Amino acid sequence: MQTASDLPHVLIIGCGFGGLEAARSLARAPVRITLIDRSNHHLFQPLLYQVATAGLSAPSIAAPIRHMLRKQRNVTVLMAEVERIDKAARCVRLADGQALHYDQLIVATGATHSYFGREDWAEHAPGLKTLADAFKLRAKVLLAFEQAELLQREEERRPWLNFVVIGAGPTGVEMAGTLAEIARHTLKNEFRRIDPSRAQVLLLEGSARVLQAFKPELSARAQAQLEGLGVQVRCEARVVAIDAEGVELENTDGRRERIAARTVVWAAGVAASPLGRTLEVPLDRAGRVIVDGRLNVPGHAEIFVVGDLAAAQSLEPDGSSRPVPGVSPGAKQMGRHAARTLVARLAGRPEPAPFRYIDYGALATIGRKAAVADVGRLRFSGYFAWLFWLFVHIYFLIGFRNRLVVLMDWAWAYWSFQRYARVVSEPAPQIAASVQPSAAKSAARSEASPAQ
Numbered sequence: 001m002q003t004a005s006d007l008p009h010v011l012i013i014g015c016g017f018g019g020l021e022a023a024r025s026l027a028r029a030p031v032r033i034t035l036i037d038r039s040n041h042h043l044f045q046p047l048l049y050q051v052a053t054a055g056l057s058a059p060s061i062a063a064p065i066r067h068m069l070r071k072q073r074n075v076t077v078l079m080a081e082v083e084r085i086d087k088a089a090r091c092v093r094l095a096d097g098q099a100l101h102y103d104q105l106i107v108a109t110g111a112t113h114s115y116f117g118r119e120d121w122a123e124h125a126p127g128l129k130t131l132a133d134a135f136k137l138r139a140k141v142l143l144a145f146e147q148a149e150l151l152q153r154e155e156e157r158r159p160w161l162n163f164v165v166i167g168a169g170p171t172g173v174e175m176a177g178t179l180a181e182i183a184r185h186t187l188k189n190e191f192r193r194i195d196p197s198r199a200q201v202l203l204l205e206g207s208a209r210v211l212q213a214f215k216p217e218l219s220a221r222a223q224a225q226l227e228g229l230g231v232q233v234r235c236e237a238r239v240v241a242i243d244a245e246g247v248e249l250e251n252t253d254g255r256r257e258r259i260a261a262r263t264v265v266w267a268a269g270v271a272a273s274p275l276g277r278t279l280e281v282p283l284d285r286a287g288r289v290i291v292d293g294r295l296n297v298p299g300h301a302e303i304f305v306v307g308d309l310a311a312a313q314s315l316e317p318d319g320s321s322r323p324v325p326g327v328s329p330g331a332k333q334m335g336r337h338a339a340r341t342l343v344a345r346l347a348g349r350p351e352p353a354p355f356r357y358i359d360y361g362a363l364a365t366i367g368r369k370a371a372v373a374d375v376g377r378l379r380f381s382g383y384f385a386w387l388f389w390l391f392v393h394i395y396f397l398i399g400f401r402n403r404l405v406v407l408m409d410w411a412w413a414y415w416s417f418q419r420y421a422r423v424v425s426e427p428a429p430q431i432a433a434s435v436q437p438s439a440a441k442s443a444a445r446s447e448a449s450p451a452q
Contacts, residue, residue, distance in 0.1 A: 007032045007074075008346055011092060011102035013082050013275070015042050015065050017328045018307030019108035021335030023075055029343045033075045034100060036092075040064055040079050043131060044397055046328060047406075049171060051134040053141065053178040054186075054422040055413060058131050060405045063398050082109075084278035087300060104302050104342050107275065107289070108335065111308035111326065114271035114286070121242040125166060125266040128175075137265065139424040141179065144263045145187060148194045161199040162261035164247055166239055167268030168205035169212070170364040173222060175265055176203040177367035180229040186422075202259065204249065205235045206268070211364055211372065213325070218372045221381040225370040239268075270326070272309050279303070284311040293354030295338050304342070306334035314357035324357045328396075333357055363389045 008031045012019050015037040023035050041062040050056040069075045081095040091101045113127035126137055141163070148160040163183075165176040183199035190196070203210070203226065209219040210226070210233060223233050234249075241248035246260040272287035281297050282290045288311035289297060295312060297303040306312075312334060313321040324330045337355045344351045361375030363385070371386035373379070380388075390410060397403045 005032075008103040009034065009101065010104045010106065010342065011100060012036070012106045012108065013085075013092065014108035014110060014273075014307070014309075015039075015077075016045070016108055016110045016307055016331060018110075018331035018335040019106065020065075020068070021332045022106050022108065022304075022306065022339045023069065023072070025336045025339035026343070027072050027074070029074070029339070029346070031074060031104075031342075031346070033072075034078060034102075035065070035069070035075055036078045036080050036082055036094075036100075037065060038079065038081045039130070040066070041131075042068060042398065044402075045129070047393060047397075048128055048131075048134050049175050049178065051131065052128055052137040053175070053182060054138055055178065056406060056409055058134070060402055060409065061397070062131060063402065068398065082275060085275065085303075087279065087297075087303065090302070102302075104304070104346075106304045106306060106335075106338055106342075107279075107309060108305075108307045108331070109273035109275045109309055110331075111270040111272050112274075113266060114269035115266070116269060118242075121266070124242045124244050125247075125264040127266040128171060138422075140263055141182070142422055142424050145191065145194070145196055145199075147262070149191050151193075157194060159245065159260040160262045161194070161196075162246075162259065163199060163201045163263045163265070164259060164261045165201070165203045165265045165267055166242075166247070167266065168203055168207075168210035168233070168235070169267060170362075172203060172205075172265075172267035173210055173226065174365055175267060176201050176231045177226055177229050177365070177370065180226075180231050181367050184230060200232060201230065202232045202234065202261070204237045204239060204247075205233070206238050208235055210235065214362060214364070214372060214374055215379060218374055218379055218381060222364065222366055222372045225366045225372075225381065229367045229370065270308070276305070276309050279305075286311075294341050294351065295334055295355055301345070304338040306338050307331035310334060312355060312357075315354040316356065322357075324355075325359075327362075329360055330357055363392060365389045 010031045010033045012023055012035045015035055020042055023033055026033055041064050044061040047061045051058055066077050082092050083095050084093050091099045093099055112129060115121045144160045148157040151157045163179050165172050180201045184197045187196035210223050211219045226233055236252050238250045239247055240250045242264060247264055249257045276287060276289045284290055289305045289309055290311045291305050292298055293315055295304045295306055308326045312324040314324050315321055340352050363373050365371040365386060369383045369386050371389045372381040373385040373388050394403050394407055397406060
């Protein structure tokens with residue numbers, strides 16, 4: 001009689017969209033699965049910016065991995081950091097020194113921020129990939145208004161009320177639009193020394209238009225909606241320097257311009273997980289692993305790479321191929337395809353056809369009642385695109401409770417403009433300590449201030 005230890009061991013690294021879908025697709029397969037992730041939760045990344053901007057709380061977009069897979073008896077979940085993959089020994093090395101051997105490996109560790117060789121910018125322009133990133137960014141945004149309230153002079157307040165978002169892809173557009181709504185609606189009448197609506201939100205894009213992946217007419221509509229919310233959009237503006245006090249731009253005519261801003265958000269680029277380099281196989285320019293039509297590392301049929309870490313091609317019906325975009329539907333489809341291929345091989349059955357990505361369209365929200373949608377032959381924007389975006393994202397959230405909570409939160413925010421997840425853990429003395437010395441002294445001298 002075959003015991004669990006006799007079954008083929010499938011090791012899955014990463015519980016993002018691709019890794020989770022692969023694990024679920026193997027629920028009835030005669031294999032034993034070990035799923036490794038460095039966090040204890042699966043994260044719905046498309047709504048991460050909502051946590052960063054206090055629109056949703058963390059449990060609304062994240063769920064414990066163990067709870068999600070509790071009924072799948074062939075899965076063991078480990079919370080650990082994988083340092084490298086040893087192809088020759090067919091094992092992975094963990095940060096604590098352990099080695100885990102595998103018969104089949106699925107690598108789904110996703111992507112991280114890319115600062116195009118300027119890693120020193122990360123300290124001053126945080127990106128958004130994890131819950132920890134969202135918490136830090138939320139504190140940074142909310143404390144900027146608190147800092148401005150502490151200061152006496154307008155010239156001292158201005159940099160704290162300037163918000164710069166670098167990169168006008170979906171994340172950058174969504175972040176900029178939400179920041180404008182927070183300043184103009186959410187914080188209305190909550191401060192005495194400052195007027196939050198006077199905050200300036202600047203969206204910078206190095207290319208010729210926002211939402212480069214969308215059709216030009218939708219990009220134009222998105223920019224118009226952003227500007228209607230009060231966002232200043234600057235295209236063909238290349239960032240050449242970022243520090244604690246602002247950013248420096250180079251315009252198309254070569255002129256350089258300095259923008260004073262204490263809050264800078266990075267949404268300009270991503271790079272593949274560094275774990276891909278430990279495979280010691282060919283990578284593309286973004287550091288992604290080049291895989292074949294079966295999503296295997298060439299020469300290693302036992303190793304699958306899915307999601308943002310994979311430089312995969314979709315085989316089209318006419319025989320042509322096109323790159324698979326780094327979006328959640330692509331990761332899910334790759335996870336399912338890898339699982340089906342793996343099961344077919346173990347059973348000695350014919351393998352599925354090479355991977356083909358099914359494109360369901362693209363969506364981006366800009367703000368309340370503002371969005372753009374490109375779905376098949378339909379392209380629309382505005383209120384109905386926003387409603388469509390809302391229900392699509394609620395549908396794909398994991399767990400009924402999450403869907404219900406998000407729907408209630410968004411319904412309340414729609415009618416009230418309020419965001420009640422506006423809690424930060426920074427104590428008041430720490431806030432004051434970060435104000436420039438001269439400003440702190442001037443704030444201390446103002447004994448008659450309404451804030452004291």
